[in-house]
Amino acid sequence: MSSGEWREELNRLYPKRGPCAICGGPDARHRLWDSIDGYLRVGEPLDFIMDDFSVTKEQVEAVQRAYRKARKARRPLPGRYPL
């Protein structure tokens, strides 16, 4: 999956919310994505993440793929630039 594809996937699965009121970044969705990523990185079970954030398996997996790709490519994490 290219970076274009995972960007499309995040945009399709998460409604746009505009800029972040906390950090001033271009995409407020990063707060949810960062939280999901944090849970994944400490090994929380998928069902627990889905319950805690009211998201689907597909949504969780899209975040996991996008963050993994960004880290591997040493690129800024999604939400730090307009998708």
Ligand SMILES: [Zn+2]
């Ligand atoms: Zn922010």
